[in-house]
Amino acid sequence: MADAGRVVVKIGSSSLTAPGGRLDVDRIHRLVAVVAERRAAGQEVVLVSSGAIAAGIAPLGLPMRPTDLATAQATASVGQGLLVARYTEAFAEHGRRVGQVLLTAEDLIRRQHYRNAQRALARLLALGVVPIVNENDTVATDEIRFGDNDRLAALVAHLVRADALVLLTDVDGLYDGPPSRAGARRIPEVRGPEDLDGVEVTGRGTSIGTGGMVTKLEAASIATSAGVPVVLTVADNAERALLGEPVGTWFAATGRRKSARRLWLAHAARTSGRLVLDDGAIHAITHGKRSLLAAGITGVEGDFEPGDPVELATPHGVVIARGLVAYSAGEVREMRGRTTAELQEQDGTSHPRPVVHRDDLVIVSRY
Ligand SMILES: Nc1ncnc2c1ncn2[C@@H]1O[C@H](COP(=O)(O)OP(=O)(O)O)[C@@H](O)[C@H]1O
Numbered sequence: 001m002a003d004a005g006r007v008v009v010k011i012g013s014s015s016l017t018a019p020g021g022r023l024d025v026d027r028i029h030r031l032v033a034v035v036a037e038r039r040a041a042g043q044e045v046v047l048v049s050s051g052a053i054a055a056g057i058a059p060l061g062l063p064m065r066p067t068d069l070a071t072a073q074a075t076a077s078v079g080q081g082l083l084v085a086r087y088t089e090a091f092a093e094h095g096r097r098v099g100q101v102l103l104t105a106e107d108l109i110r111r112q113h114y115r116n117a118q119r120a121l122a123r124l125l126a127l128g129v130v131p132i133v134n135e136n137d138t139v140a141t142d143e144i145r146f147g148d149n150d151r152l153a154a155l156v157a158h159l160v161r162a163d164a165l166v167l168l169t170d171v172d173g174l175y176d177g178p179p180s181r182a183g184a185r186r187i188p189e190v191r192g193p194e195d196l197d198g199v200e201v202t203g204r205g206t207s208i209g210t211g212g213m214v215t216k217l218e219a220a221s222i223a224t225s226a227g228v229p230v231v232l233t234v235a236d237n238a239e240r241a242l243l244g245e246p247v248g249t250w251f252a253a254t255g256r257r258k259s260a261r262r263l264w265l266a267h268a269a270r271t272s273g274r275l276v277l278d279d280g281a282i283h284a285i286t287h288g289k290r291s292l293l294a295a296g297i298t299g300v301e302g303d304f305e306p307g308d309p310v311e312l313a314t315p316h317g318v319v320i321a322r323g324l325v326a327y328s329a330g331e332v333r334e335m336r337g338r339t340t341a342e343l344q345e346q347d348g349t350s351h352p353r354p355v356v357h358r359d360d361l362v363i364v365s366r367y
């Protein structure tokens with residue numbers, strides 16, 4: 001960790017807010033002092049900071065964190081500017097500039113958007129700026145949004161080719177059960193998924209944070225499966241974590257770097273429908289690494305638009321793959337079971353696109 005040249009540090013809403021939902025400015029200053037020092041020592045840091053919604057609660061006079069999407073978006077819109085203003089002031093005390101980067105899940109899967117984000121972040125780092133990343137809450141739609149910043153941080157770590165991801169929260173690591181329970185013990189190291197057997201995790205622990213431990217474990221799984229180790233600890237341990245001291249929980253890298261859209265599809269995408277496949281299609285996808293054609297589809301569930309993530313399942317309901325579908329649900333219902341030759345003849349298109357192209361498809365379980 002101490003040798004990591006580039007790290008992504010994510011701080012959650014629960015660590016940035018004082019009781020009553022107001023932004024805790026002291027916390028920001030403490031974190032910024034640590035990051036600025038590491039930056040001065042030559043380590044590049046990308047900060048993924050939650051807190052936009054939390055920062056907007058008090059100025060709008062809201063009694064609590066809004067639960068409906070439109071109000072949450074409006075609150076984030078008010079709060080995001082305030083949040084970044086605080087970071088700008090705090091980093092300025094250390095002679096450091098910040099750059100706001102707002103991303104949506106789409107920016108991390110559409111190749112063009114992904115490259116743009118990658119270039120912008122690389123340039124910010126080269127210019128000595130500390131990028132402050134958050135989800136672009138105001139425009140993220142319910143179907144395709146992270147909601148929590150844990151998984152966003154894991155994908156950003158992959159995007160910037162970080163050497164490590166640090167998840168800062170209000171609890172010092174992963175415990176074998178809810179930390180409020182008497183006798184719950186911290187797990188210092190997770191070497192692979194088998195070390196999580198029997199560990200009890202719940203959703204958010206406070207009314208401020210979003211994903212709880214569940215999304216942190218998902219983020220750890222995304223990052224480690226793509227070769228990025230993760231430290232999960234309490235915000236006050238940020239400096240010790242960045243210096244490589246054994247705090248919180250260390251999740252060792254388990255896999256190698258892979259394509260961003262595959263990473264997102266495999267772990268993070270919320271699907272909007274399901275395609276049921278026949279045996280031939282299942283075989284072609286899992287063993288032949290082929291695209292999914294309409295002829296092998298026997299059922300269509302849900303409602304989706306072209307480009308949406310969908311599940312690909314067996315007739316018994318076992319999900320074998322996830323993919324980005326090229327047609328709407330209505331179109332796939334029309335096309336299903338028809339061969340490419342039949343589709344060509346009926347629609348006059350010379351080469352109808354596959355329903356899910358193999359580049360947009362990731363196998364999640366061998367059948
Ligand atoms: N097994 C567990 N180990 C540690 N924390 C857990 C566990 N299960 C649930 N939690 C809860 O997860 C909470 C952290 O998630 P959250 O409130 O979403 O934080 P953040 O805003 O930092 O993302 C902790 O406060 C804790 O109560």
Ligand SMILES: N[C@@H](CCC(=O)OP(=O)(O)O)C(=O)O
Binds near residue numbers: 013014051052054150
């Ligand atoms: N992006 C939003 C929500 C993020 C959020 O609360 O996430 P987390 O702190 O990871 O549970 C915000 O900045 O308020």
